[in-house]
Structure formats: structure tokens, C-alpha cells
Amino acid sequence: MLLEVAKHEHTGRTMIIVRCPRCGNPGHLTVHKRTISGPKFKIVHKNGRKATCSIGSTAEGYDELREIHERVRGAEK
Numbered sequence: 001m002l003l004e005v006a007k008h009e010h011t012g013r014t015m016i017i018v019r020c021p022r023c024g025n026p027g028h029l030t031v032h033k034r035t036i037s038g039p040k041f042k043i044v045h046k047n048g049r050k051a052t053c054s055i056g057s058t059a060e061g062y063d064e065l066r067e068i069h070e071r072v073r074g075a076e077k
Contacts, residue, residue, distance in 0.1 A: 021061025022053040
């Protein structure tokens with residue numbers, strides 16, 4: 001599911017590029033909000049217009065996204 005980890009050209013922040021489990025398109029993984037059951041993720045796609053997919057704790061592929069996010073963001077600290 002992880003495609004690449006890249007630095008943003010302007011901010012220098014690490015971007016996690018993944019294949020979306022919901023629609024199958026690539027996009028960058030961000031935390032939309034934090035809940036009791038864990039973070040809710042948002043995958044931002046750039047296909048003509050800015051489209052997003054939300055991935056909650058009950059969605060297919062959530063566990064893998066959470067593991068990827070924790071591994072990459074944990075290594076930054």
C-alpha cells in the first residue's frame with residue numbers, strides 16, 4: 001500500500017504517498033482528526049481537482065494505514 005515517502009518541495013515536511021484502499025488512486029496520507037478509537041485518516045488525491053477519501057477505524061485497510069503512519073511519523077521524532 002505504501003508507494004513512497006517524499007519531502008514536500010516548499011515546506012520540507014515528509015509526505016506519505018499511499019495507494020488508497022477505498023478508490024485505488026495514489027494520494028498523500030494525513031490525519032484528519034483524532035478520536036477515541038484512534039486517528040481518522042484522510043487521503044488527498046490530485047486528479048484535476050482536489051479530491052479526498054476518509055478512512056475511519058472500521059474501514060478496510062485502516063490497520064495498515066495506521067501502521068505506516070506510526071512508522072514514518074515515529075521515525076521523524
